[in-house]
Amino acid sequence: MMRRAPASPVTRSTAGFTLVELMVVIAIIGLISGAVVLTMADPRGRVSGDVDRFAGRVRAARDSxxxxxxxxxxxxxxxxxxxxxxxQGQWEPITEGPIAAHDxxxxxxxxxxQQTRLRVMFDSVGQADQPLDFALERDGQKLPVRMTLDGKVTSGD
Structure with a gap:
């Protein structure tokens, strides 16, 4: 008597996605959406956004x-x-990269x-020659900004 091969298992349909695949796609979309939201400028135009960008560039200049x-x-x-x-004994403006001039x-x-321009110098060990104090103003909103001798920028926010 000849044995018969077991019946082939029921093949599942290959059309469609598994639950795990859908969850992975949703997680990726969530991560990308989060990154986009974090990098977008504040549509309300808050002054604190300017302070944050300024602080980052000051840190980069100090590190440089x-x-x-x-x-x-x-x-x-x-x-x-x-x-x-x-x-070469002279001050040259930085015109490229993240620490170029910004409006x-x-x-x-x-x-x-009373001044029209403030100037602070970081030496080769990252120490500023003086602290920096000023305020940023826009639409009636005023935010004091302070830079310490070690280049840390804080605001009264």
Missing amino acids: AIVAGRPVALWVSTTAYGFERRA WSGETRAALG
Whole structure:
């Protein structure tokens, strides 16, 4: 007597997605959506966004002074801020990269008191020659900004 091969198992349909595949896709979409939301500018145009961007660039300039072993200066005017690097005995503006000059966003203006421009220099070990104090103003909102000698930027927010 000849044995018969067992009946082939029921093949499942290959059309469609499994629950695990759908969950993975939803998780990926969630991560991407979160990243997009975090990188978007605040549509309300809050002054604190300007402070955050300024603080990040100040940290980058301070780190640049340490890594290159050369002084880097920060300047702040009522409408913009930027950085300069000491090279061959002269100060040269940094025109490329994250620490190039930037305008304050929208209608934001820096209140500098009696001065039109403030300047601070980071030495080759990242120490500023003086603290920096000013305020950012926009649409009646005023936010004090302070940079300490170690380059840490804080706001009265």
